[in-house]
Amino acid sequence: MIFINGGVCAAKGFKASGVHCGIRKNRTKRDLALIVSETPAAAACTYTKNLVKGAPLTVTKENVANGYAQAVICNSGNANTCNANGIEIARGMCELVEKEIGIKAEDVVVASTGVIGQPLSLEPIARGMKELCAGLDCTEEAAEAAAEAIMTTDTVKKEVAVEFDCGGVKCRIGGIAKGSGMIHPDMATMLVFITTDCAISPEMLQKALSADIVDSFNMVSVDGDTSTNDMVSVLANGAAGGKMIESEGEDYKIFCQALSMITRTLCRMIASDGEGATKLIDCKVSGAVSVKAAKTVAKSVICSSLLKAAMFGADANWGRVLCAIGYSGAEVDINKVDVDFQSRAGTVAVCRNGAGVDFDEDIAKKVLTEKEIYILVGLNDGEATAEAWGCDLTYDYVKINGDYRT
């Protein structure tokens, strides 16, 4: 299982494209993406648990109800959420795909991301469809154009692909993601589109995705705000020619591993590029009495505004880690807790048995000045582990969100 280039075009039989159609005013920013499979593909999706759901999610849910889809269309710059005509617009986007390249509107996954509550016009999308479809290609550049077109406040595009042996053949799986603010997924995440040429039934694909997100996207948080438009979708077209995965077994296990490599990598990318973030915070919890306790603790630590601000300042204020563990609600014996800060620059033990230990502030500063910080929490109370990804809280987060609409 190795990382390769190509993003959503890495898997056989997938093409992508991304253009600027005019939803955004900035003409240099692509705002419309299309991903197409040459043949109908098994489709699995997970959606936000926010009661306020973007209209595109409702339409996508209808369209993939039969387990299959063939294309993904997604715009940035407008979430198409809390608008009276949202459903109509989302369906209209699917119909534009049918009109231009003949894939049935009911076989299209549709998504939108951007400002909530501003009516989305179909006009720029209709205008941009010709160029968008003409640009469809299976090159790395085409995959990158799609990855760019779904970005909002993201500062880097997020794509990853993996090659693996499954069903007797070489398979590939690749994905793109957007997500920088309003990131605190619950049973889904920001927009993530994954493609694979592995042959897998819709049921097994959904099973694999639903199992995966619990340990991947649901363990990411940038700001504690669960978006209205979160969605992960996977299309599997079987173009690699392998044996169809229709039940659990060795091939399913391998597919899940490959999927996990994609999702966990995208999680780290999303957290690293959290709005205003200067560093990734990766909290690894071990020795918990249960997986639930481990996850609750890991997520509480990466969600603490105080801890996030301390990480921005490279301040080894471990009391805030203890505080976040304490209010997490998890079953923990606080007198057994150990905490270490770790990065490429080294490891510093800061807390043993729930109390502070002497440490060298200069070394701690050096460790915390790195771009990727691990917070290692040992609960010494069981065998369960968990990992969660977040980022620091910075001046730029406030700046970006102090006036996002204008």
Add this chain to the structure above:
Amino acid sequence: MIFINGGVCAAKGFKASGVHCGIRKNRTKRDLALIVSETPAAAACTYTKNLVKGAPLTVTKENVANGYAQAVICNSGNANTCNANGIEIARGMCELVEKEIGIKAEDVVVASTGVIGQPLSLEPIARGMKELCAGLDCTEEAAEAAAEAIMTTDTVKKEVAVEFDCGGVKCRIGGIAKGSGMIHPDMATMLVFITTDCAISPEMLQKALSADIVDSFNMVSVDGDTSTNDMVSVLANGAAGGKMIESEGEDYKIFCQALSMITRTLCRMIASDGEGATKLIDCKVSGAVSVKAAKTVAKSVICSSLLKAAMFGADANWGRVLCAIGYSGAEVDINKVDVDFQSRAGTVAVCRNGAGVDFDEDIAKKVLTEKEIYILVGLNDGEATAEAWGCDLTYDYVKINGDYRT
């Protein structure tokens, strides 16, 4: 029932004092407070639900177990939490009070606030006791000195007092609070000390306090972080000479109203002075199916980092209000939700039936540029209401917490 001056010294038979003893390096900042009742007082306390609890809370709990106390000692600059010798130090502070003014150590409420996990030395406290006790007085200045001495990152001191008729006599109740960051109380709050000369039994006092905090301090959040040292304490010495409140009835009801005036005022003060805050956000929810739903929605709105940052930028980004309602977990019909922004400058309707309505951006800007912003959420689904208090998220919050320890 009217507001009066005097803080914790407003009620008869209470004296206070505040000095700089040297726990903090800054010599101009008081760091040790003492409040004393002339006679033993009924005492009620509530404490943080954080599993990590400051050592002073454990000692206070023991000391007020019999329902009575006569003094409060509190230092700022060090939380005396997560220290191996914390209990010993907290008991030591009580013993210093006994040694200096003869009030039994077991009748002292002890509290600490500041950095977690740094050993607290008794030395500066012992050195400062003479000056602290010599300064005990029942003047407004003495009350202010105590209010100042418990401040950490607070920028203004927080005190309030009310006069009311109860038990056949004029009674007074007053309180001080500290709290600026790590504010997201659960069954208690930051340090709040309340004194009253109303005669009330320990049982009824605890009942009144426990009922009150559910609607007051538990509805405040600055940053979502529940402190390890949260504590509210009330001392009632009966010095007003009224009839003792020993059961529910008219007098108890009046006392609860007076208590609520104190606590709700302190809530607004704490939220207004949230770390880095430039404005108070007061979310009033109406029309909920249950009080629980109303509270969940109100608290979710004031806790949203995105909404808080938008308020800092005076950006009428109401989609973030809807988003926060949607992920709150409360039972809500999102298609019935109305939202208005309100302040001294006027009211702007921004959302009706879950969808945006046209509004004048210039007027909205004017409304949101004020120092106190009301977010009015109408759920149109029942009769229950709730109110929660928070603040905006600003550059200064990040600055303050990026390097708190140094």
